[in-house]
Amino acid sequence: QRCHSLRYQNRLPSDGLRVGGGVQGADDPDAASHAELRPAHFRALIRSLRSKQCVVVCLVDLFDFHGSLVPELPSIVGEDSPLMLVANKVDLLPKGIHQPAVERWVRAECRRASLPHLHSLDLV
16 A cells, blocks of 8 residues: 555555554564664664674665765775675666666775775666
């Protein structure tokens, strides 16, 4: 229903952005609290990645590249952890834009943002 309302009626149900997303008043142990959805809580969670060897996947929006990057990402990704960058919304770019040019731009912006070397870059 939410998708239908967004697409065809250009509106969002009143509980569409409610924290936890469940039925109002329901006791859902998995529902997120407001504090858990704040950027500071998220940053604290991902800071623990620095000391772990893991694959870090970063999803960015091509139309809001810098706004969708986590500012502390260079200090979060450990030296032994590969960074995979996924750039979203390539299908919304004008038809004349070639994928290699977009990849060059993304890589240049990653260097400007002081991101570690990318293990892989995927445009989706």
